[in-house]
Amino acid sequence: MVPHLITALSGPLLDLESKVLEATPTIERWFRLEWQEHTPPFYCSVDLRNAGFKLAPVDTNLFPGGFNNLSPQMLPLAVQAAMAAIEKICPEAKNLLLIPERHTRNTFYLQNIARLASILRQSGLHVRLGTLSDEIKKPTWIDLPDGNRLLMEPLSRLGLKKQRLGLKDFDPCSILLNNDLSAGIPPILENLHEQYLLPGLHAGWHVRRKSAHFAAYEEVAKKFAKLVNIDPWMINPYFTSCSNVNFHERKGEDELQTAVEQILKKTAKKYREYGIKEKPYVVVKADAGTYGMGIMVVNDPAQLKDLNRKERNKMSVVKEGLEVSDVLVQEGVYTFEKVNEAVAEPVVYMIDRYVIGGFYRVHTDRGPDENLNSPGMHFVPLAFEQNSIPDLGAKPGSAPPNRFYLYGVVARLALLAASLELERSDPNAEAA
Amino acid sequence: MVPHLITALSGPLLDLESKVLEATPTIERWFRLEWQEHTPPFYCSVDLRNAGFKLAPVDTNLFPGGFNNLSPQMLPLAVQAAMAAIEKICPEAKNLLLIPERHTRNTFYLQNIARLASILRQSGLHVRLGTLSDEIKKPTWIDLPDGNRLLMEPLSRLGLKKQRLGLKDFDPCSILLNNDLSAGIPPILENLHEQYLLPGLHAGWHVRRKSAHFAAYEEVAKKFAKLVNIDPWMINPYFTSCSNVNFHERKGEDELQTAVEQILKKTAKKYREYGIKEKPYVVVKADAGTYGMGIMVVNDPAQLKDLNRKERNKMSVVKEGLEVSDVLVQEGVYTFEKVNEAVAEPVVYMIDRYVIGGFYRVHTDRGPDENLNSPGMHFVPLAFEQNSIPDLGAKPGSAPPNRFYLYGVVARLALLAASLELERSDPNAEAA
Numbered sequence: 001m002v003p004h005l006i007t008a009l010s011g012p013l014l015d016l017e018s019k020v021l022e023a024t025p026t027i028e029r030w031f032r033l034e035w036q037e038h039t040p041p042f043y044c045s046v047d048l049r050n051a052g053f054k055l056a057p058v059d060t061n062l063f064p065g066g067f068n069n070l071s072p073q074m075l076p077l078a079v080q081a082a083m084a085a086i087e088k089i090c091p092e093a094k095n096l097l098l099i100p101e102r103h104t105r106n107t108f109y110l111q112n113i114a115r116l117a118s119i120l121r122q123s124g125l126h127v128r129l130g131t132l133s134d135e136i137k138k139p140t141w142i143d144l145p146d147g148n149r150l151l152m153e154p155l156s157r158l159g160l161k162k163q164r165l166g167l168k169d170f171d172p173c174s175i176l177l178n179n180d181l182s183a184g185i186p187p188i189l190e191n192l193h194e195q196y197l198l199p200g201l202h203a204g205w206h207v208r209r210k211s212a213h214f215a216a217y218e219e220v221a222k223k224f225a226k227l228v229n230i231d232p233w234m235i236n237p238y239f240t241s242c243s244n245v246n247f248h249e250r251k252g253e254d255e256l257q258t259a260v261e262q263i264l265k266k267t268a269k270k271y272r273e274y275g276i277k278e279k280p281y282v283v284v285k286a287d288a289g290t291y292g293m294g295i296m297v298v299n300d301p302a303q304l305k306d307l308n309r310k311e312r313n314k315m316s317v318v319k320e321g322l323e324v325s326d327v328l329v330q331e332g333v334y335t336f337e338k339v340n341e342a343v344a345e346p347v348v349y350m351i352d353r354y355v356i357g358g359f360y361r362v363h364t365d366r367g368p369d370e371n372l373n374s375p376g377m378h379f380v381p382l383a384f385e386q387n388s389i390p391d392l393g394a395k396p397g398s399a400p401p402n403r404f405y406l407y408g409v410v411a412r413l414a415l416l417a418a419s420l421e422l423e424r425s426d427p428n429a430e431a432a
Numbered sequence: 433m434v435p436h437l438i439t440a441l442s443g444p445l446l447d448l449e450s451k452v453l454e455a456t457p458t459i460e461r462w463f464r465l466e467w468q469e470h471t472p473p474f475y476c477s478v479d480l481r482n483a484g485f486k487l488a489p490v491d492t493n494l495f496p497g498g499f500n501n502l503s504p505q506m507l508p509l510a511v512q513a514a515m516a517a518i519e520k521i522c523p524e525a526k527n528l529l530l531i532p533e534r535h536t537r538n539t540f541y542l543q544n545i546a547r548l549a550s551i552l553r554q555s556g557l558h559v560r561l562g563t564l565s566d567e568i569k570k571p572t573w574i575d576l577p578d579g580n581r582l583l584m585e586p587l588s589r590l591g592l593k594k595q596r597l598g599l600k601d602f603d604p605c606s607i608l609l610n611n612d613l614s615a616g617i618p619p620i621l622e623n624l625h626e627q628y629l630l631p632g633l634h635a636g637w638h639v640r641r642k643s644a645h646f647a648a649y650e651e652v653a654k655k656f657a658k659l660v661n662i663d664p665w666m667i668n669p670y671f672t673s674c675s676n677v678n679f680h681e682r683k684g685e686d687e688l689q690t691a692v693e694q695i696l697k698k699t700a701k702k703y704r705e706y707g708i709k710e711k712p713y714v715v716v717k718a719d720a721g722t723y724g725m726g727i728m729v730v731n732d733p734a735q736l737k738d739l740n741r742k743e744r745n746k747m748s749v750v751k752e753g754l755e756v757s758d759v760l761v762q763e764g765v766y767t768f769e770k771v772n773e774a775v776a777e778p779v780v781y782m783i784d785r786y787v788i789g790g791f792y793r794v795h796t797d798r799g800p801d802e803n804l805n806s807p808g809m810h811f812v813p814l815a816f817e818q819n820s821i822p823d824l825g826a827k828p829g830s831a832p833p834n835r836f837y838l839y840g841v842v843a844r845l846a847l848l849a850a851s852l853e854l855e856r857s858d859p860n861a862e863a864a
Contacts, residue, residue, distance in 0.1 A: 028556020029526055032515070036523050076509055080786055083464070084516050091468050094461055124460020354512050 014052050016234050020406050023228045027409060030227055031353065031416075038419040040353045042085055042176065042198040046411040047361070047373070048346045049333035053274060055406055056237045056333045057414035058283070058345075059373070060213055062203045062422075063180040065101075066359070067119070068111040070349060071381040074357030075119065078349075082123040085352035090173055090196055096125040097155075097165065097172040099189075101179050102133045104152060107145055113178065114148050119351075120176070128170050130155040132179060132186055155188055165192055174198060180205045202425045209287045210328045211241040212425065217417035224413055235410055237331035238266050241287060245327050247312040257301045259329040260284070264301070267331045278334055281369050286315070287326035294324055295371045297332060334368045339380050343368050346382070348411035355408040358382045446484055448666050452838050455660045459841060462659055463785065463848075470851040472785045474517055474608065474630040478843040479793070479805070480778045481765035485706055487838055488669045488765045489846035490715070490777075491805070492645055494635045494854075495612040497533075498791070499551070500543040502781060503813040506789030507551065510781075514555040517784035522605055522628055528557040529597065529604040531621075533611050534565045536584060539577055545610065546580050551783075552608070560602050562587040564611060564618055587620055597624055606630060612637045634857045641719045642760045643673040644857065649849035656845055667842055669763035670698050673719055677759050679744040689733045691761040692716070696733070699763045710766055713801050718747070719758035726756050727803045729764060766800045771812050775800050778814070780843035787840040790814045 020027065045064035046057045086093050098120070100113045117127045131152045139153045158164040158171055165188065166172055174196040181204025189201065218236055225232035240259045245252035260282050267280035279299060286294030294315055298304065316324055335345045344360040360380040363372040382404065423429060452459065477496035478489045518525050532545045549559045563584045571585045590596040590603055597620065598604055606628040613636025621633065650668055657664035672691045677684035692714050699712035711731060718726030726747055730736065748756055767777045776792040792812040795804040814836065855861060
């Protein structure tokens with residue numbers, strides 16, 4: 001199930017999209033069965049790139065910001081999904097502690113937190129915000145541009161043995177992290193034996209690796225491609241990874257160059273197979289990076305030799321000053337969608353196993369082969385398609401197809417991959 | 433969780449509404465815990481009457497028609513709720529058989545079936561329609577006014593032992609009834625030991641009694657009223673029932689008159705307590721009736737003596753020619769809501785335990801104390817509130833309250849009552 005949202009697509013249904021739309025009941029049932037085996041993370045957002053002939057996830061975020069970019073009409077879907085999630089995790093849940101990123105002055109981010117808190121409150125929880133920031137030493141109101149305000153409070157350990165995390169007068173049964181732990185696990189979050197931490201600490205970027213995610217995604221994509229009879233490449237970009245790269249010291253450069261060549265070559269072969277006229281490219285990304293940092297577009301392996309100091313610096317360090325040493329080399333996927341003539345990529349939001357909305361990330365100064373997650377981007381919420389009721393089983397042609405459906409499917413494939421990834425990296429998992 | 437819909441309410445929040453809005457997290461948690469103990473019916477619609485000082489359910493429908501009256505924007509909520517319901521009932525579900533009412537020429541009703549089928553298809557099921565009508569002897573296409581069409585097929589028993597119900601080439605694991613069984617259980621629906629029948633046959637009007645529903649509702653209302661500290665009467669109309677009434681033969685008339693007097697008196701006492709200036713009235717309803725048939729508004733017990741032949745006929749027989757002998761005498765609840773100056777009452781739709789939308793039933797020729805479910809009524813879908821994000825925990829007054837919330841709460845109380853009612857009347861229930 002995917003809400004019928006207005007997308008920027010207007011051309012005829014391409015082969016991939018038609019096949020997926022036709023297989024809707026099969027696909028939904030398949031997901032239903034997969035979710036019997038695997039537990040989705042509490043929430044997730046997925047960046048997609050749509051080249052028409054191909055639609056693929058390029059980033060799967062387990063600590064999604066940007067809930068404030070969703071259309072307000074999406075809220076009931078989000079609340080309903082949160083209710084379903086909470087019921088599974090802890091039906092008795094009463095108090096929930098939400099832990100945001102440290103940067104308390106980014107009001108845009110704080111509006112995301114306000115929205116998230118609102119969703120959780122409406123699903124029947126008492127929600128309070130506990131911050132990891134050292135600057136907040138007592139409960140502090142922060143005003144938001146829209147007239148709302150947030151009460152940010154310092155975290156504290158509770159109980160005689162200090163085994164629980166909460167606020168001075170607030171003992172939550174669940175803790176929702178909206179902080180991606182790029183800086184590592186703060187000691188105050190460790191050893192919580194009697195509380196639900198969502199998602200688990202091992203979902204943080206201090207240990208998470210894009211390569212592990214895309215390896216899981218490859219499995220999922222292969223299985224799905226078989227189900228609907230498509231070439232898995234249509235939804236899965238080629239990738240490989242390189243370890244021990246040091247951009248400053250020019251270490252691992254040859255291996256990286258070979259990897260880039262290999263991915264370009266494989267991609268070019270596929271482009272020829274399908275008669276695609278575009279020029280293949282790859283994206284080199286920090287394996288543990290986030291926030292659109294540590295990303296480089298490469299059209300030619302020779303580029304890597306000629307990196308200037310600034311480019312080397314850019315690739316060396318990501319959020320919270322993490323040093324880059326492992327990189328992912330991924331086939332670049334063009335995005336041919338446009339919003340008001342500007343290049344756009346869809347971002348899909350999920351809570352539990354439900355698609356609850358999305359928006360376009362739009363950048364007026366970038367091309368269809370560039371990273372749009374960069375300063376200057378803006379967001380356009382996807383609105384509901386108002387005048388149509390999709391009915392895939394009724395008289396053909398009588399209702400417009402849900403052009404958002406394919407996005408919802410591919411985003412959920414990435415969600416399923418994230419579930420596998422987290423199962424495999426869970427330090428508390430029982431040995432099989 | 434209740435979607436934020438635009439209601440006809442514009443006055444200040446009344447005491448009841450304020451109390452319920454303030455208690456949102458407590459209420460949602462309470463429902464969550466109740467649903468751990470009780471299983472909601474697959475779907476349900478509830479007719480409400482809103483007198484401002486009081487808001488109460490007056491009819492709880494376990495075979496809801498009118499899905500076509502919901503705003504198309506509500507579809508994703510319905511699909512998401514249906515997914516959650518199916519996952520609980522039968523995660524492997526693939527084929528679902530939908531059994532509509534017999535009257536195949538009512539295109540308005542058939543648009544409801546089309547909408548319902550669309551919701552179920554999008555939640556990942558192969559849906560086909562099997563009819564109990566004797567007129568349909570082979571698969572028959574029926575055109576709908578909106579350009580869609582439906583394929584109606586004759587039911588048949590499948591398998592060597594004929595233990596399964598389906599269509600000639602369609603063996604469903606689940607069967608959804610949208611036929612209220614007023615005419616009794618057709619033999620073809622009996623003894624299905626290997627298939628899920630939703631809801632169970634004991635939800636049909638051949639055995640269901642309004643008095644059993646409102647007895648369960650009274651329990652639920654009392655428990656809830658204690659939770660939020662209100663007088664249970666605010667959400668629960670007085671009622672009593674009379675057996676062995678025969679309007680033609682004037683049997684049981686005295687008992688009925690006494691019952692009416694008693695309810696009027698109790699209501700008048702409450703009206704005095706709260707300073708309500710309106711005149712109390714009661715509604716006499718067939719205990720097993722539906723479709724707005726067999727309903728009479730009484731302001732004075734003496735009215736019952738002077739019923740003319742037409743009025744007696746009207747009360748004697750309900751849908752499918754069922755004879756009335758048991759009647760419910762219920763406190764009348766004024767509806768003070770208006771849509772374009774016409775009297776209106778809200779109808780709330782639920783799938784599983786989720787509120788998925790609603791509409792106003794509007795009647796331009798009826799007063800605030802009359803039954804609106806009668807010829808000449810029309811429907812106005814409730815749309816999403818577009819410009820507001822309810823945030824009950826944020827700065828007071830910064831976001832408009834969700835005026836639809838109270839409706840969603842009271843409708844779910846009726847849903848919970850229906851769960852208790854079905855548990856108690858289930859012939860297959862294990863003895864406690």
